[in-house]
Amino acid sequence: MPSAAPDAGPRHRAPSRVVRASPCALGLLRPLLSLRSPPINRTSSRAVRREYRARGEGRGLRERAAFCSAAAVTGAGGSRGHPDVTSGGGAGPSRGAVRAEGRGGVMAEPGAAAVSRGLAGAGGARGGGRGGRGVTGRPLTRLLPQGENGVGGRAVRVGTRRSQLARIQTDSVVEMLRELYPDLSFEIVAMSTTGDKILDTALSKIGEKSLFTKELENALERNEVDLVVHSLKDLPTSLPPGFTIGAVCKRENPLDAVVFHPKNCGKTLSLLPEKSVIGTSSLRRAAQLKKKFPQLEFRDIRGNLNTRLKKLDEKEDFSAIILAAAGLKRMGWENRIGQLLSPEDCLYAVGQGALAVEVRAKDQEILNMVSALHDADTVLRCIAERAFMKRLEGGCSVPVAVNTMLKDGQLYLTGAVYSLDGSDSLKETMQTSVNYPQKNEDGPNDDVQHVGITAKNVPGQAQEAAENLGVELASLLLSKGAKHILSVARQLNDAR
Structure with a gap:
């Protein structure tokens, strides 16, 4: 990652302290908060990660939500008057408070991802100076109104699915944005999607093109969130009118991985006994692996990563399951990967391993902000x-x-x-x-x-x-x- 520009001089940070909003300020905020309907659970990203580590993988969403709400009340960087709303990503007063001397984001130097010399300037580094310049070299639209720490006087609202993997992925995007724009605070808005709710049917049988994105896009359209973090492979190739993918983050390993039942540790697919059952709900994976390993049987398996691993480990239904290596790595479960499938064994899905940030196409403030990613x-x-x-x-x-x-x-x-x-x-x-x-020419095709x-x-x-x-x-x-x-x-x- 490109290094940040050096500060002009030493920085002295005042001791952290709790800032209590005046009754007048709270009175102005309540009408805005009351407009968010239906209510959506908003939890601190850092609080969620602490909670997952503390409680493990097997607890229900109800317990997680209760814990995170409590964390928000006790100082996870959230709103004191509304325990289900957090800002600043749970970083505490030093993160959530307004900083007097911002170092606005700048994309001024070639990034590591540049394609030969022709892509110089496509990546970049944060530059010094108040306000900074945007990724195209033009000044950034002012995202931080004087005396506030968000867009239009509020936090930047980031939509995501409720699953643990989705939250980890969203946390990583928010952390990158916070590094680029330290004066902004961010609020994570979690919700369930159609794909999260229908767990007894293979994805290929449901027939819905936006299984994991529709509800998030609805919230984006209603201005309940400012941007949404997706796995790029979940996004259809044709987006609804008015939306665009404003950022595609650096790709994680896009290959598929085999996770074996504990009794099969140390084996590969070719060494499994004949008629061994392999779990996958992907037609793409099943079709390729059936051709390469005709002695094996393939069966649908649904659920998030936690659920599928639990089905594998606690039952004898599957000898192994096939998952995306990127998801396992982001969850910290690389040690469960028993075999990586090379492109010769199994070509991967379109967009697999990449994270996408979807925004409203005409929201230039947010579009310019996320473009740095x-x-x-x-x-x-x-x-x-x-x-x-x-x-x-x-x-x-x-x-x-x-x-x-x-x-x-x-x-x-x-x-x-x-x-x-x-x-x-x-x-x-x-x-x-x-x-x-x-x-860097301005024009109608920007x-x-x-x-x-x-x-x-x-x-x-x-x-x-x-x-x-x-x-x-x-x-x-x-x-x-x-x-x-x-x-x-x-x-x-x-x-x-």
Whole structure:
């Protein structure tokens, strides 16, 4: 990570103290708080992490919410008058309080994710000085009204799902934003989505395109939150009107991983006994692994990571389950990975391992703020993957898989489609140059989207090249019969 610019001189911080809001100020805040309907549980990110460590993985959401509400009341950085609302990410008075000398975010230097020399300026470092400059070199819109520590006099509200993994992912994004904008406070708004509520049906059978995003986008549309953190693979390739992906963070390992039942520790899939049952609700994973390991059986398994691991460990139904390596790493469970599946064994899902920040497309303050989180390599790879998926009209109801690599200014994309049993498939690889210079010219195309992504700090020509790569590869597969393979797969899946 690029280093921060040195301070002009030594900083002396006054001792932390509790600041009590005046009755007048509370009177002004209550009408604003009362507008948030229906009420949504808002909990401190740091309090949640402390609570998970203290209580373990098996407790219910009701207990967690009660603990976090108590933590907010006892000084987790929250509002004293409203124990279910926290700001400043639970960092305490020193974080939540207004700082007199801000060091506004600046993207002034090439980031580690820059693609050759052409992407200089796509990453960046925080610069000194009050206010700073935005990722495109233009001055940032003033996000911090005088005397306040949020947008429009309130905290920046960050929407997320309630699961432990979603909260950890959101915490990581908020921490990055807090590093860039230390004068802002952040409030995390957690809610359940359709995908969280329907746990007895395979995702591919539900038929809803926005299983894990719809409720969050509804809150974004109603101005109940200012931005939403998603796993990018959960976001459809076509977003609802008025929304955009304002940031794609640096990608974690996108590969799939095998977690074995304790009695099978030390084995690999090829060493499991014949007829061993492997748990996965992904048609993509099942199709590829059925072809490579025909001696194994594959069965749906639903639930969050905690639930699926519990089903694996406490019962004899599964010999192993397949999960995303990125999720296991973020949860701190890397030690449970018994086997990493290489792209030769199993191509991964579009966007897997990347986090996305969705915002209102016309909210320039928030869009400019989150744009600093873009990782240029990840943006270009995911644009190509999403364009490939969109051209194929794929989704979780058909087996579509990818692998991307960016090296020496060349973007490589491998894409494949499969029948449900993996017996029929098409797989091809193409490449294109994305080594283009960044242009800092103002114009009508500043906020152009590429498969839902707005990335003003990544060269527009490089984004166009990445999108064209995905479209061209998909068109090649369609010309070879991919449409028939996917059509049959979709019909068979619906009939199951």
